[in-house]
Amino acid sequence: MRLAEAWRVAVTALRANRLRSLLTMLGVVIGVAAVVVLVAIGTGAKQEVENQVNGLGANLIIVVPGKLEFGSAPTKSRLELADADRIGRALGTPGQVAVTLSSGETVRFGNNSAFSTVNGTNPAVPEVFVRPIARGQYLRESDVDTRRRVAVIGSGLAATLFEGADPLGRNLSVGGVRFRVIGVFASVGSSLGSDRDNEVHIPVTAAQRLFGDRTVDAFALKAPSTDEIEGVRATALAVLADRYPDEEFSAVTQDQILGTVGRILGLLTTVLAAIAAISLLVGGVGVSNIMLVSVRERTREIGLRKAVGARTRDVTLQFLLEAVLLTTIGGILGIALGVGGALGLSAAFDQLPAVITWWSPALAFAVSAAVGIFFGVVPARRAGRLEPVVALRSE
Amino acid sequence: MTGQHVTGPAAPALEAIDVTRSYQLDGVTVEALRGVSLTVGRGDYAAVVGPSGSGKSTLMHLLGGLDRPTTGVLRVGGRDIAALTGDELAAVRNATIGFVFQAFQLLGRTSAVDNVAMPLVYRGLRRAERRRRAREALERVGMGHRLDHRPAQLSGGEQQRVAIARALVGDPQVLLADEPTGNLDTRTGMEVMALLEELNRNQGVAVVIVTHDLDVAARAHRQIRVRDGRLEPTPAPTPTPDPTSPAKQHPGRPTERHLTGEVAGRGGTSS
Ligand SMILES: Nc1ncnc2c1ncn2[C@@H]1O[C@H](COP(=O)(O)OP(=O)(O)OP(=O)(O)O)[C@@H](O)[C@H]1O
Numbered sequence: 163m164r165l166a167e168a169w170r171v172a173v174t175a176l177r178a179n180r181l182r183s184l185l186t187m188l189g190v191v192i193g194v195a196a197v198v199v200l201v202a203i204g205t206g207a208k209q210e211v212e213n214q215v216n217g218l219g220a221n222l223i224i225v226v227p228g229k230l231e232f233g234s235a236p237t238k239s240r241l242e243l244a245d246a247d248r249i250g251r252a253l254g255t256p257g258q259v260a261v262t263l264s265s266g267e268t269v270r271f272g273n274n275s276a277f278s279t280v281n282g283t284n285p286a287v288p289e290v291f292v293r294p295i296a297r298g299q300y301l302r303e304s305d306v307d308t309r310r311r312v313a314v315i316g317s318g319l320a321a322t323l324f325e326g327a328d329p330l331g332r333n334l335s336v337g338g339v340r341f342r343v344i345g346v347f348a349s350v351g352s353s354l355g356s357d358r359d360n361e362v363h364i365p366v367t368a369a370q371r372l373f374g375d376r377t378v379d380a381f382a383l384k385a386p387s388t389d390e391i392e393g394v395r396a397t398a399l400a401v402l403a404d405r406y407p408d409e410e411f412s413a414v415t416q417d418q419i420l421g422t423v424g425r426i427l428g429l430l431t432t433v434l435a436a437i438a439a440i441s442l443l444v445g446g447v448g449v450s451n452i453m454l455v456s457v458r459e460r461t462r463e464i465g466l467r468k469a470v471g472a473r474t475r476d477v478t479l480q481f482l483l484e485a486v487l488l489t490t491i492g493g494i495l496g497i498a499l500g501v502g503g504a505l506g507l508s509a510a511f512d513q514l515p516a517v518i519t520w521w522s523p524a525l526a527f528a529v530s531a532a533v534g535i536f537f538g539v540v541p542a543r544r545a546g547r548l549e550p551v552v553a554l555r556s557e
Numbered sequence: 558m559t560g561q562h563v564t565g566p567a568a569p570a571l572e573a574i575d576v577t578r579s580y581q582l583d584g585v586t587v588e589a590l591r592g593v594s595l596t597v598g599r600g601d602y603a604a605v606v607g608p609s610g611s612g613k614s615t616l617m618h619l620l621g622g623l624d625r626p627t628t629g630v631l632r633v634g635g636r637d638i639a640a641l642t643g644d645e646l647a648a649v650r651n652a653t654i655g656f657v658f659q660a661f662q663l664l665g666r667t668s669a670v671d672n673v674a675m676p677l678v679y680r681g682l683r684r685a686e687r688r689r690r691a692r693e694a695l696e697r698v699g700m701g702h703r704l705d706h707r708p709a710q711l712s713g714g715e716q717q718r719v720a721i722a723r724a725l726v727g728d729p730q731v732l733l734a735d736e737p738t739g740n741l742d743t744r745t746g747m748e749v750m751a752l753l754e755e756l757n758r759n760q761g762v763a764v765v766i767v768t769h770d771l772d773v774a775a776r777a778h779r780q781i782r783v784r785d786g787r788l789e790p791t792p793a794p795t796p797t798p799d800p801t802s803p804a805k806q807h808p809g810r811p812t813e814r815h816l817t818g819e820v821a822g823r824g825g826t827s828s
């Protein structure tokens with residue numbers, strides 16, 4: 163009952179000073195809103211990356227030369243096309259190892275041209291990656307074997323070069339060499355910053371000649387199931403270690419990529435949210451300040467309550483509740499503002515996908531309540547400790 | 558509850574034995590009370606008079622357990638307050654004492670009935686029960702028709718009645734009123750006095766009232782004269798006190814113990 167009464171008194175007190183209460187809340191409102199928005203955008207970015215990485219296909223393993231460490235320079239590849247067969251044989255799945263050798267080239271058709279990523283690949287690509295074909299077909303083994311100058315192009319590139327006309331069977335120029343279009347990819351959007359609808363796939367052998375290169379950049383493998391990822395990874399590395407004893411290779415899984423990207427984004431989100439949380443602290447100081455004013459203003463009320471029987475903790479609790487009420491109402495307003503702001507931002511800007519997780523508003527609410535307790539405790543204890551006589555005598 | 562008296566119903570409601578109260582003010586000791594002994598028994602009706610600054614309010618605060626004496630023994634509801642923690646003392650006040658202040662001390666944003674019910678919050682009573690008792694108390698002081706008025710919507714006399722209802726609501730043994738008519742005009746003041754006297758007569762509540770108004774003081778059963786922090790001897794209570802010479806000195810100077818024992822009535826003389 164005393165608690166109920168304390169709530170009633172706290173609500174009455176806040177209502178009596180509506181404008182002041184609102185202004186005091188503002189710091190908390192802004193702080194909470196900022197944290198909610200930043201966490202939503204950070205989470206959205208992370209989820210977007212996850213979608214893109216997972217959209218490549220399931221249980222992927224990418225094998226690249228060198229040590230894959232954040233900040234280390236890319237290593238020149240010594241991998242050969244034949245290594246793909248070796249790995250495939252070791253795994254018992256020949257023809258299931260995708261290779262890639264890429265370079266940026268200018269692609270032309272008639273008067274239209276575009277700069278796009280040209281990937282030299284093999285027929286394993288659609289087996290490993292999710293890469294649906296909209297029209298025509300993908301590269302075949304014979305195309306690779308005979309170094310045939312055929313190309314499969316992304317839907318975006320098709321639109322740019324052919325402007326609605328049917329690209330199939332047409333010849334376009336890739337880095338000055340004529341290639342015949344045999345297929346068009348279905349649109350898959352962009353992934354990890356590269357526009358995959360703007361790619362050109364040509365047989366890896368044709369690419370090696372075009373780029374004047376005898377190596378390939380990387381291999382991509384698909385494990386039959388999640389459980390077998392580690393085994394496939396180990397086998398692939400073992401094959402390469404056997405063939406190139408004094409070189410290092412890395413086999414990264416999607417989980418590793420996601421882990422790394424997730425850590426970076428997570429750190430970024432945390433840092434931004436922490437900066438935003440500073441305004442929450444400032445808001446808390448404001449609450450503390452106003453509560454001290456409130457205690458002073460209501461010194462006589464405190465004296466009276468103590469005179470008629472209020473204990474120290476009754477008074478302390480009353481003022482603590484008032485502070486907590488102030489910050490939690492501010493927290494709720496801040497959550498509403500933050501959720502609205504995050505959704506509004508992501509609606510307005512494609513690059514800002516915001517995802518509201520259940521825990522961020524819950525955490526924001528808990529933190530605002532904690533701010534109330536933390537910053538309310540000093541004024542509340544001061545109120546509780548007032549001597550009834552001193553308080554009653556005050557004018 | 559802690560507020561129950563422990564020494565039986567015969568114990569005086571309030572008892573001060575040689576209490577002093579001094580304040581430290583900028584390194585200087587101000588002795589507001591310099592050794593006062595006093596008993597307030599059940600059903601007592603006493604007026605505390607004396608010049609400004611003589612220590613009347615200080616005495617009232619001590620008697621009401623709002624403050625603690627620097628030296629001496631103070632018993633409220635039969636309990637030595639030196640042995641009580643602040644919270645225990647609060648409970649004793651809640652159960653034993655009703656305070657009436659010169660400035661009413663009502664909560665401005667709160668209705669009359671909730672103002673009156675406030676002390677019961679700290680007794681742990683339910684809201685419905687609190688309001689029921691508060692309504693009763695307001696009816697007893699003739700304010701049953703103003704339950705939902707706020708202090709600002711009441712006259713000074715009405716506010717003081719509400720304050721008296723608040724002092725009464727917990728069924729105290731003693732009402733301590735520090736200049737309860739000080740902010741009221743003469744007529745309203747007399748009405749408030751009549752109310753206090755009626756409560757004293759009909760309900761047996763002891764009333765101690767500080768006043769500068771000699772007419773008010775004259776109505777009490779006895780007068781406690783304070784000067785420079787001490788009690789002055791007063792003549793034995795007379796049925797018709799002479800209002801023209803309130804500070805008249807009594808030649809034979811009885812001891813304070815004698816004085817209080819005499820006027821405290823039944824069971825007051827413990828020595
Ligand atoms: N908190 C305090 N600190 C220092 N001195 C105090 C304090 N309270 C009271 N005094 C002093 O104690 C003395 C008695 O004060 P008290 O208020 O009891 O007088 P009073 O008889 O009630 O006067 P009045 O009739 O004007 O109300 C005064 O000299 C006063 O200045």
Ligand SMILES: [Mg+2]
Pocket residue numbers: 613614615735
């Ligand atoms: Mg006074």
